[in-house]
Amino acid sequence: MIIYSPENAKAGVVTDEWFCKLLKVLRAERRYKRKGPDLWLFYGEEHIAYVELERKLDWESYEWPTVCKQCAKKGLKECNHWDKVNFPERKARGLPEGWPEKPVFMVTFNKDGTNALIVEHEIVFTPEHFGERRWTRRGYEHFYEVPKEKVTFGLENIEPYILNRLGIRSGERK
Ligand SMILES: [Zn+2]
Numbered sequence: 001m002i003i004y005s006p007e008n009a010k011a012g013v014v015t016d017e018w019f020c021k022l023l024k025v026l027r028a029e030r031r032y033k034r035k036g037p038d039l040w041l042f043y044g045e046e047h048i049a050y051v052e053l054e055r056k057l058d059w060e061s062y063e064w065p066t067v068c069k070q071c072a073k074k075g076l077k078e079c080n081h082w083d084k085v086n087f088p089e090r091k092a093r094g095l096p097e098g099w100p101e102k103p104v105f106m107v108t109f110n111k112d113g114t115n116a117l118i119v120e121h122e123i124v125f126t127p128e129h130f131g132e133r134r135w136t137r138r139g140y141e142h143f144y145e146v147p148k149e150k151v152t153f154g155l156e157n158i159e160p161y162i163l164n165r166l167g168i169r170s171g172e173r174k
Helices: 006-021 069-073 155-166
Strands: 027-029 039-043 046-055 084-088 104-109 116-120 130-136 139-147
Touching (some): 006 104, 046 155, 084 130, 104 155
Parallel strands (some): 046 104
Antiparallel strands (some): 084 139
16 A cells, blocks of 8 residues: 655655656656556657656665665675666556556656656566565565666656657657
């Protein structure tokens, strides 16, 4: 169960703003607060996709970290703890009933919104990425663990990634 709290809502507002600033061709709308992906994406009047937004608070640097905090404390310069990008199992579920079937894009911002990564939902949620369950503030959760090579980094690459996956040439405006 996802608990809807004012804090979550506030976190959602900031990532909505960050994401919408990246759009030059597409337009995003938040339709519902509690269910389904965070934003609906439109190309002109046409609804073409959804976006699921996250803000990863322990991704504090601009670059994706090469070493985790625990290993850094031991004096290591790199470790394998950030080799994979984790997505919680609860994001694997399908669209709410009645929602049009469209691709879903997973966008994760770093703590201050200066960098982000994107990957398509169908790339993330495959059996080969299904990982161990871990203890989190929500209780035990399984995560899908995606090698970082499979995601695309950079604010400037977010919209082009979506356009590319949808076969829209980025020069076109509708
Ligand atoms: Zn580590």
